[in-house]
Amino acid sequence: xxxxxxxxxxxxxxxxxxxxxxxxxxxxxxxxxxxxxxxxxxxxxxxxxxxxxxxxxxxxxxxxxxxxxxxxxxxxxxxxxxxxxxxxxxxxx
Numbered sequence: 001x002x003x004x005x006x007x008x009x010x011x012x013x014x015x016x017x018x019x020x021x022x023x024x025x026x027x028x029x030x031x032x033x034x035x036x037x038x039x040x041x042x043x044x045x046x047x048x049x050x051x052x053x054x055x056x057x058x059x060x061x062x063x064x065x066x067x068x069x070x071x072x073x074x075x076x077x078x079x080x081x082x083x084x085x086x087x088x089x090x091x092x093x
Contacts, residue, residue, distance in 0.1 A: 003032035004068055012064040015045035023070040023078060026062055034074040050076060 004025055018024060018037040026035040026049040035049030044061050051058045055076055 002072065003034075013067065013069065014042060015040045015062075015064050015067065016042045018045055018067070018069075023072075023074070025068045025070045026060070027066040027068075028060075032068075034070060034072070034077055036077050048077065050074070 018040050020037055020039060022037040024035045024037055024045075024047060025032040026047050027033075028049070028051060033049045033051060035047040038046045038048055038059065040046070044063050045067060046059065046061050047067070048057050048059050050056070057077070
Protein backbone atom coordinates (compact mmCIF):
# COMPACT_ATOMS: atom_id res chain seq x y z
CA UNK A 1 0.00 0.00 0.00
CA UNK A 2 1.22 3.48 -0.73
CA UNK A 3 0.10 6.14 1.72
CA UNK A 4 -0.09 9.80 0.67
CA UNK A 5 3.33 11.48 0.60
CA UNK A 6 2.09 14.78 1.97
CA UNK A 7 1.38 16.05 5.47
CA UNK A 8 -2.22 17.14 5.01
CA UNK A 9 -4.31 17.02 1.84
CA UNK A 10 -4.53 20.24 -0.17
CA UNK A 11 -8.06 19.34 -1.30
CA UNK A 12 -10.24 17.77 1.35
CA UNK A 13 -13.59 16.06 1.08
CA UNK A 14 -16.02 17.13 3.81
CA UNK A 15 -16.50 14.24 6.25
CA UNK A 16 -20.16 13.85 5.25
CA UNK A 17 -18.96 13.28 1.66
CA UNK A 18 -17.85 9.82 2.81
CA UNK A 19 -20.26 6.91 3.39
CA UNK A 20 -19.95 4.03 5.87
CA UNK A 21 -17.53 1.50 4.44
CA UNK A 22 -15.59 3.99 2.30
CA UNK A 23 -11.84 3.42 2.28
CA UNK A 24 -9.80 6.35 3.59
CA UNK A 25 -6.34 7.33 4.73
CA UNK A 26 -6.32 8.69 8.29
CA UNK A 27 -3.57 11.13 9.30
CA UNK A 28 -2.35 10.30 12.80
CA UNK A 29 0.87 11.65 14.29
CA UNK A 30 3.26 11.97 11.37
CA UNK A 31 1.89 9.24 9.12
CA UNK A 32 -1.13 8.24 7.06
CA UNK A 33 -2.82 5.02 8.17
CA UNK A 34 -5.41 2.94 6.23
CA UNK A 35 -8.94 3.24 7.56
CA UNK A 36 -12.64 2.73 6.87
CA UNK A 37 -15.47 5.19 7.54
CA UNK A 38 -17.90 3.99 10.21
CA UNK A 39 -20.07 7.13 10.38
CA UNK A 40 -19.83 10.73 9.19
CA UNK A 41 -21.30 14.17 9.79
CA UNK A 42 -20.61 17.61 8.28
CA UNK A 43 -17.93 18.27 10.91
CA UNK A 44 -16.17 14.92 11.49
CA UNK A 45 -16.08 11.21 10.73
CA UNK A 46 -15.71 8.16 12.94
CA UNK A 47 -13.17 5.77 11.44
CA UNK A 48 -11.71 2.35 12.14
CA UNK A 49 -8.04 2.43 11.22
CA UNK A 50 -4.77 0.58 11.69
CA UNK A 51 -2.59 2.71 14.00
CA UNK A 52 0.45 0.50 13.29
CA UNK A 53 1.56 -2.25 10.92
CA UNK A 54 0.16 -4.86 13.32
CA UNK A 55 -3.25 -6.53 12.96
CA UNK A 56 -5.01 -4.42 15.61
CA UNK A 57 -7.30 -1.51 14.84
CA UNK A 58 -8.40 1.64 16.59
CA UNK A 59 -11.52 3.77 16.36
CA UNK A 60 -11.33 7.55 16.41
CA UNK A 61 -13.22 10.65 15.35
CA UNK A 62 -11.32 12.85 12.91
CA UNK A 63 -11.87 16.10 11.00
CA UNK A 64 -11.63 16.63 7.23
CA UNK A 65 -7.95 17.63 7.22
CA UNK A 66 -7.09 14.18 8.64
CA UNK A 67 -8.92 12.24 5.89
CA UNK A 68 -8.35 11.50 2.25
CA UNK A 69 -9.80 8.84 -0.03
CA UNK A 70 -7.94 5.52 -0.31
CA UNK A 71 -7.97 3.29 -3.41
CA UNK A 72 -5.51 0.66 -2.13
CA UNK A 73 -6.90 -2.56 -0.67
CA UNK A 74 -6.04 -3.37 2.96
CA UNK A 75 -6.64 -7.07 3.64
CA UNK A 76 -7.21 -6.50 7.36
CA UNK A 77 -9.74 -3.67 6.98
CA UNK A 78 -11.44 -4.30 3.67
CA UNK A 79 -12.89 -7.79 4.10
CA UNK A 80 -16.30 -7.93 2.47
CA UNK A 81 -19.35 -10.01 3.10
CA UNK A 82 -21.15 -12.03 0.45
CA UNK A 83 -23.38 -9.01 -0.13
CA UNK A 84 -20.38 -6.79 -0.81
CA UNK A 85 -20.70 -4.70 2.34
CA UNK A 86 -17.73 -4.06 4.59
CA UNK A 87 -17.57 -6.66 7.36
CA UNK A 88 -18.83 -5.30 10.65
CA UNK A 89 -20.97 -2.56 9.10
CA UNK A 90 -24.02 -4.60 8.12
CA UNK A 91 -27.39 -3.29 9.25
CA UNK A 92 -29.36 -5.60 11.50
CA UNK A 93 -33.13 -5.77 11.46
